[in-house]
Amino acid sequence: MITRAILLKGACNDGIYTFPTSMVPVSSKKVTNVHIRTSLDGWHKHLGHPSTKIVHSLVKSFSLPITSNQKLLSLCHSYSINKAHQQPFHVISLKSHAPLDIIYTDVWGLASYTGLDGFRYYLIFMDHYTKYTWFYPMVTKSGVSTIFPLLKKVVENRFQKTIKTLYSDNGGEFIALKSYLSLHGISHYTTAPHTHQQNGVSERRHRHLVETGLTLLHDANLDFSYWPYAFQTASYLINRQPTPLLHGKSPLEVLFGQPPNYLKFKKFGCICYPFTRPYNSNKMQPKSQTCIFLGYSLTQNAYKCFEPTTKKFFTSRHVLFDEHKYFFRPSIPVSSSSSHTTSESQTWLPLPLVPSMSVLSPSNLTCQHQEGPLAIVTSSSGNLDNSSDHSTLPCFQNPTLHPPSSPDLLPAAMPNSSPSPSATNSSFPPILPHSPHPILPATPEPSYRIHSMTTRSMNQIFKPEQLNTISKYPFPQTIEPTSVS
DSSP: OOOOOOOOOOOEETTEEOOOGGGSOSOOOOOOSOOSOBOHHHHHHHTTSOOHHHHHHHHHHTTOOBOSOOSOSSOOHHHHHHSOOOOOOOOOOOOOSSTTSEEEEEEEOOOSSOOTTSOOEEEEEEETTTOOEEEEEESSGGGHHHHHHHHHHHHHHHHSOOOOEEEEOSOHHHHTTHHHHHHTTOEEEEOOTTOGGGGHHHHHHHHHHHHHHHHHHHHHTOOGGGHHHHHHHHHHHHTTSOBGGGTTBOHHHHHHSSOOOGGGOOOTTEEEEEBOGGGOSSTTSOSBOOEEEEEEOSSSSOEEEEETTTTEEEEESOEEEEEEEETTBOOOOOOTTTTOOOTTOEEEEEOOSOOOGGGOOTTTOEEEOOOSSOEEEEETTSOOOOSSSOOEEEOOOOTTOOOOSOGGGOOOOOOOSSOOGGGSOTTSOOOOTTOSSOOOOOOOOOOOOOSOOOOTGGGTOOOOOOOSOOOSSOOOOOOOOSSOO
16 A cells, blocks of 8 residues: 655765664664565475574574474475484493393404314303403304303303393394293393494404404414414403403403413414423424414413414423514524624535536545435635544435535545545546436536647646545645646
């Protein structure tokens, strides 16, 4: 309705009307140019389905026109099905007041590597009150139905208390225990489907065990097939480590009432020598073998030792440990002061090659028959003492090998006890009894002429060889003329 009433008067300056200062509103809030009042549900959809908190904040800050209803009428369907998330987890309300009140359990696996005994899983039971963990490696998950009844009998007989509650996930291996648990009056609490976070006690213990076990394997440079023993050793050590959850005490001390013996701990994976004489078949066999230390016996005061060559386990209390050496990696280097030797010290070297027999000389080396690997003694000074103590070397029995590059590694011929023309003939080596074929003499290398002098050998003049002289002492060198006589 047009009333033609004057609502406001103002001065005009150059065609522009200005409002009086008294008419300017005090509030600095911005007002949107919206004339239609909309509900909160409408603004929720206009703004792209934000959260309720954001819608209320925008309406209040920008004075958006809304209907009298200040609440969302209904939960947005599109928002609910496309922006669903997991709800936050709070502190668990279960509390225990004594051992065996609540037992947490879970299965870990399938392992990427099969253990030495075919294990691919492991099962843990953790007491909520003492934090003590029982560890059981398994081949299949079905082993749970066999292990838990045995554990129940052992712990209830040991502590004279009954298990009240078992907490697990909804795995089929635990659902199969429902009838057994109901028969023995044990409450069975499970997590919600696909909500392993509710079994956080077991999950955190899994992480601790796996991280510690992998650290032990890496430190010992062992293959992943040893993971059951590394994880079991990790469980053994964790049960004996103090924790702030128990006010600085270990789970073993709280559950059994006695502190652990830390002096028996050894480096996992180090070389050990168990006393194996009771396993020998005769008295000439060694009393020990080189083994790998793989943990502690749970039922005996003994160590687990594994011999990787024969794949045998030895459980023994009488074990010597070399904690500075590992079976599958080089040992810790020794300091230079302890490994220093004099220049006259002897060093054993492997001898895989057969030398050229044309350069042998009985004046510096002797040889004796020997079966097994070949080795020689060399002197760092470059010469062998041939006057008193002769170095003894094994004879060569492999005709297919090649001569070494250094003359210092060459043995001499075998001296005989009786005179024989072949004993001093260096051109024809003896036929060894263990060799299927005789060792042929090496072809002499061609000599190259480096001077213009005419020698005896150039005129086919040779000095006769002495074949009737046998001596254990070096032969004197004959002085030859330097020119043709």
